Amino acid sequence: MNAPGTDAPPPDTQEPPGGALLAARGLAKFFGPTTAMENAAFDIDPGEMVAVMGASGSGKTTLLHCLGGILAPDRGWILYQGRNLGAMSESERSGLRRSDFGFLFQTGGLVPELSCLENTALPLRLNGTRRRTAEALARERLESLGVADTAQHRAGEVSGGQAQRVSLARALVAEPAILFADEPTGELDSLNEEKVMQLLTDAARRSGTAVVVVTHEARVAAYADREVTVRDGRTRDLATPGAAG
């Protein structure tokens, strides 16, 4: 059997290297003349939290979008639980995004006209869960994140800090295996940043969700088990934050 290498894509189904939940090698992405990512590699284990850091424009979001199956890389491969994302059809990939992945973005991305409860229940509804069950689970999530009182309010009418907690409730409600978070605290003050990161880490650890978090903030990266830096579209692993040496 071929070992996964940078140049040779693995077959459709294969054990990921080292038993990783998600593994990628040799990723490249080009936007016209711009090289957004070049020969990037990434691994994450179940339940692990990895911070992706790097200067503005270095390719962090591009990497996150490729790993999360939102963007298709121009080169390289990504294995999720032994399944090659590159060999999936767009509808298989979007099914995977709904069933196994959670997403949290800087601006939350809530639907402003829907209530916070409806927003939170959305991933479950899209997966075919009945409304009553979906809303009961959504309510539990809102409660555990301290924003139960927003349930009936429209998402467009709550504060930034509340909206980000509702977004977190929505990202975790379907208990994804991996949460992809892109600057999840980028628009919050430092008090709310700390609260959201504390809630995110606690909730992810409780449900065994792995987290990939893109951030500029060393304070945010400090919550992670490990850091990966991106420079000019290339990745580099750093030692575990806080570890000796």
Ligand SMILES: Nc1ncnc2c1ncn2[C@@H]1O[C@H](COP(=O)(O)OP(=O)(O)OP(=O)(O)O)[C@@H](O)[C@H]1O
């Ligand atoms: N859709 C796109 N079309 C054209 N160029 C793009 C597109 N997306 C990203 N790029 C370019 O690719 C490079 C990497 O962008 P990316 O958003 O991944 O960086 P980033 O590290 O996440 O930046 P930031 O920290 O500012 O969000 C940049 O030069 C960017 O301008």
